[in-house]
Amino acid sequence: MPQEDGIKDKETLIIQSARKRFAYYGFSKVTMDEIAGDVNMGKASLYYYFPTKEDLFKAVISQELNELQKNIELILQQPSSASDKLKSYTEKRMEFFKKLLNLGTLSVHVYNDTKSLFKNIFLDFADVELNIIKKIIEEGKQKKEFNAELSDDTAVVFLHILQGLRCNLLRWSKGQNIDDEAQENLQKEMIIATEIFIYGIKNK
């Protein structure tokens, strides 16, 4: 049994190792043995921290989401226009999902299975995102860059459009992971949707 002291450090080490391996080999090809080896730990000790590979994966995703949160919160501090901030937000979000894809996670299962382990993590994160989009839109209204009459639901609709474009692609993807071409196509659609949306909420 590992000692209580330094548990956080050990956890961090394990997550770092898992993250590297998932990114390189993809989730399904990595074994708990390999990760235990990376951190000089017995398999039993590793299971003390993370009872299953899925739990470890959840921890990796949570960490990625923490980084995404820091990244998108930084956007708010930028000296750019609210329009450019919304564009930056879409870009950071797309980069994040591209990274997830590299971790070997972007399967229909992960996103669409109602029993998905990851659902609650993403559900909680949606509140973080929504909060930031609201702030950007509010700023745009105050600067008279965006239409002052915009519905309170504008931020929700914007987030749901981005979430929806991905959801829709996965829905048609016949249970397979989406390939690079589909991923690029999705990014193109998100950029077009963001541009049209911004143009649609601007003050004329």
Next chain:
Amino acid sequence: MPQEDGIKDKETLIIQSARKRFAYYGFSKVTMDEIAGDVNMGKASLYYYFPTKEDLFKAVISQELNELQKNIELILQQPSSASDKLKSYTEKRMEFFKKLLNLGTLSVHVYNDTKSLFKNIFLDFADVELNIIKKIIEEGKQKKEFNAELSDDTAVVFLHILQGLRCNLLRWSKGQNIDDEAQENLQKEMIIATEIFIYGIKNK
């Protein structure tokens, strides 16, 4: 065995009866016996036309989609602006899905299950929809109502936004059918998204 003569008529009768029953009681509560009774047919004869209740349901949905197609093709003939045509399209589409909801079909299963019987029907229908949206946008460009520089993907993005908003709602709905409140909320989002989209592609 039914005679070959009048097979179409019998089929039409069966579909009509099934449609009424599904609309009133919902898919799961209707039995093949009841439908056979409605059309004065033995159960064996009914199974000759539709081997399973799912097959019959598919036929009902196909018929609904045919009507939707006629409805949205009529939009093209209206003397209204391209913007109003796009709004009409969104409305007709929402009405259709509301009707489907009443038929008791709008479950996560139907939409998100990769093995769903209905997937191919909707996939084929997406081409019909896309074609109509393209025509409306083209018309708007020619009348200088819409920006002439719009990307060729504008129509696809618009369709995917509408599809995506529904997909996204179903994804979070925890495997349950969506209730009236969620349905109304979705319609509100679709209307806001359509208005912002139209404003975003208009000539300034």
